[in-house]
Amino acid sequence: MPTSPQLLIFDVNETLLDTKAVTTAINKEIGNDEAADKWFQSLLHYSLVETVTGDFADFSKIADACLEMTANNYGKDLTPKTRETILSEFKKLSPHTDVSEGLQRLKNAGFILVALSNGTLEAVNEQLKSAGISQLFDRIFSIQSVGKFKPHPSTYAYVLDKMEISSDKAVMIAAHPWDLVGAARAGLQTAFIKRSGKSNYPLSPQNEFVAEDLIQFSDQLIH
Amino acid sequence: MPTSPQLLIFDVNETLLDTKAVTTAINKEIGNDEAADKWFQSLLHYSLVETVTGDFADFSKIADACLEMTANNYGKDLTPKTRETILSEFKKLSPHTDVSEGLQRLKNAGFILVALSNGTLEAVNEQLKSAGISQLFDRIFSIQSVGKFKPHPSTYAYVLDKMEISSDKAVMIAAHPWDLVGAARAGLQTAFIKRSGKSNYPLSPQNEFVAEDLIQFSDQLIH
Numbered sequence: 001m002p003t004s005p006q007l008l009i010f011d012v013n014e015t016l017l018d019t020k021a022v023t024t025a026i027n028k029e030i031g032n033d034e035a036a037d038k039w040f041q042s043l044l045h046y047s048l049v050e051t052v053t054g055d056f057a058d059f060s061k062i063a064d065a066c067l068e069m070t071a072n073n074y075g076k077d078l079t080p081k082t083r084e085t086i087l088s089e090f091k092k093l094s095p096h097t098d099v100s101e102g103l104q105r106l107k108n109a110g111f112i113l114v115a116l117s118n119g120t121l122e123a124v125n126e127q128l129k130s131a132g133i134s135q136l137f138d139r140i141f142s143i144q145s146v147g148k149f150k151p152h153p154s155t156y157a158y159v160l161d162k163m164e165i166s167s168d169k170a171v172m173i174a175a176h177p178w179d180l181v182g183a184a185r186a187g188l189q190t191a192f193i194k195r196s197g198k199s200n201y202p203l204s205p206q207n208e209f210v211a212e213d214l215i216q217f218s219d220q221l222i223h
Numbered sequence: 224m225p226t227s228p229q230l231l232i233f234d235v236n237e238t239l240l241d242t243k244a245v246t247t248a249i250n251k252e253i254g255n256d257e258a259a260d261k262w263f264q265s266l267l268h269y270s271l272v273e274t275v276t277g278d279f280a281d282f283s284k285i286a287d288a289c290l291e292m293t294a295n296n297y298g299k300d301l302t303p304k305t306r307e308t309i310l311s312e313f314k315k316l317s318p319h320t321d322v323s324e325g326l327q328r329l330k331n332a333g334f335i336l337v338a339l340s341n342g343t344l345e346a347v348n349e350q351l352k353s354a355g356i357s358q359l360f361d362r363i364f365s366i367q368s369v370g371k372f373k374p375h376p377s378t379y380a381y382v383l384d385k386m387e388i389s390s391d392k393a394v395m396i397a398a399h400p401w402d403l404v405g406a407a408r409a410g411l412q413t414a415f416i417k418r419s420g421k422s423n424y425p426l427s428p429q430n431e432f433v434a435e436d437l438i439q440f441s442d443q444l445i446h
Binding site for chain 1 (some may be wrong): 255267268275278287288291295296353376377400404405408422423424426
């Protein structure tokens with residue numbers, strides 16, 4: 001039986017916010033329905049390339065570089081202006097339909113809610129504000145303060161340190177198995193939110209919670 | 224002017240060996256022309272997820288787990304037997320058409336040739352033997368000996384240490400920008416081989432060599 005959680009740490013892009021607007025824009029410009037998924041996977045990969053080689057660049061800068069590379073891999077050339085227009089969609093994403101109610105329920109039940117994103121602090125603040133959910137969080141974190149991308153253990157340790165809470169009382173909530181692998185290995189409990197097109201990574205440690213959305217997750221957590 | 228190189232370190236999959244047989248098998252089973260690319264990107268990402276979280280699993284085991292996950296993301300369920308059959312194609316890949324001649328020219332010119340793969344030592348030995356090019360290498364390395372995946376700096380340092388050569392006298396040769404980013408940051412020279420569908424990562428340090436294939440690369444290196 002896991003320790004009763006107090007702190008809920010939410011991943012942002014895809015977990016809380018629907019990235020469809022970015023996906024649609026990329027697939028349209030590149031002319032392939034899978035291009036955006038490949039771009040996002042390369043973004044996640046290259047963020048860790050930076051981390052394992054001991055370097056760092058803002059997530060938005062890597063996102064832009066990966067978009068240029070992905071387009072080139074398809075034989076397309078996107079101008080800096082086009083890439084900027086596409087990536088600006090990130091700033092005004094809508095939350096998934098279950099998110100506002102799910103977060104409110106968890107907040108009302110007394111949990112401490114924070115966000116932790118690979119994006120810059122400025123970007124994640126702007127995103128959550130634009131999505132109308134920033135007031136539900138006690139604090140908003142970016143891995144920028146750590147200089148290493150999730151799922152590096154330092155990123156989770158940083159949040160636990162700032163919130164003065166032990167790892168076993170925290171739950172990392174994400175639609176990304178790689179994020180939960182890192183959190184679990186850093187001693188946190190994990191909740192996998194099965195957003196469309198996402199499934200579990202078979203080598204993951206077992207998740208304490210698996211839910212279709214945040215409302216189902218809140219039902220599991222609130223007794 | 225870079226130091227005149229002595230040691231040439233070759234990446235294996237995609238750089239030397241044509242992975243088309245694996246790609247075709249995956250795309251056919253999953254029923255989407257982009258599925259294999261997405262699987263390979265997730266394999267690269269999850270190998271680094273293992274490395275940054277301080278864990279390790281054989282590349283073949285991660286490849287299998289990512290294949291199961293990728294298929295599930297497309298709503299498909301591949302049996303362990305099907306996945307094994309698909310991934311067994313890796314053992315008998317053909318070299319790209321320029322590879323045998325390119326390697327032979329470089330060997331004749333007096334360079335020391337080694338291979339360095341994220342695959343297990345057993346796998347890479349079997350692959351290069353099956354492809355008929357293993358005899359052209361002075362030594363074959365797997366990152367398995369290091370317990371961290373490329374592009375972690377330890378993987379390149381391990382080869383340099385075993386070959387007793389300084390980083391500035393070595394060239395890493397790959398069709399993957401992420402591999403070259405790591406090698407460059409570890410102090411090696413780099414050669415980007417522009418295989419079909421591959422292009423440069425804009426945040427890469429500049430490559431000393433860029434070539435369409437190994438014959439063009441050998442022309443650049445042999446004066």
